[in-house]
Amino acid sequence: MTDRVYNVLFLCTHNSARSVMAECLLNREGKGRFRGFSAGSQPSGRINPYVHDLLQRLGFPTAELRSKAWNEFAAPGAAHMDFVFTVCDNAAGEVCPIWPGQPMTAHWGFPDPSSAQRSDAEKAAFTATVFGHIQRRIQAFVSLPIASLDRLALKRKLDDMGQVSATPEEAR
Numbered sequence: 189m190t191d192r193v194y195n196v197l198f199l200c201t202h203n204s205a206r207s208v209m210a211e212c213l214l215n216r217e218g219k220g221r222f223r224g225f226s227a228g229s230q231p232s233g234r235i236n237p238y239v240h241d242l243l244q245r246l247g248f249p250t251a252e253l254r255s256k257a258w259n260e261f262a263a264p265g266a267a268h269m270d271f272v273f274t275v276c277d278n279a280a281g282e283v284c285p286i287w288p289g290q291p292m293t294a295h296w297g298f299p300d301p302s303s304a305q306r307s308d309a310e311k312a313a314f315t316a317t318v319f320g321h322i323q324r325r326i327q328a329f330v331s332l333p334i335a336s337l338d339r340l341a342l343k344r345k346l347d348d349m350g351q352v353s354a355t356p357e358e359a360r
Contacts, residue, residue: 296350
């Protein structure tokens with residue numbers, strides 16, 4: 189068993205929903221073995237209110253959450269990232285900064301709770317559904333025997349995890 193803590197950055201365009209949920213989930217599910225961060229290429233400046241409400245109801249700390257730019261994590265003196273995951277299709281297609289230390293990267297796309305055009309109750313339910321998808325992915329990630337996998341095998345597993353997506357009914 190290793191005492192190493194892995195830093196993980198979750199990227200999304202606006203850093204208001206999916207990446208924030210992933211950051212919070214990893215910090216809880218990772219049980220001290222992982223430290224989650226999130227950022228966006230074009231941060232919105234606010235956390236999606238449905239995401240914020242859900243995280244608060246589930247007992248996640250929300251006081252320090254903020255929508256931030258990914259260049260904070262590419263700047264000198266920033267925390268070294270071991271993994272960088274894009275969680276939205278737009279961020280996956282953008283040119284990312286050069287991350288110091290060449291972290292392992294993968295795309296894990298999830299439906300966007302912010303794009304839901306529904307009633308408040310339906311938006312909240314859709315946000316909870318996306319949260320569940322992210323939670324299952326995070327649980328699978330933290331259960332990987334990272335220290336015992338070679339880089340190629342780990343990359344393959346991370347990419348394979350990203351191939352699992354929501355059903356079309358859940359993505360609407």
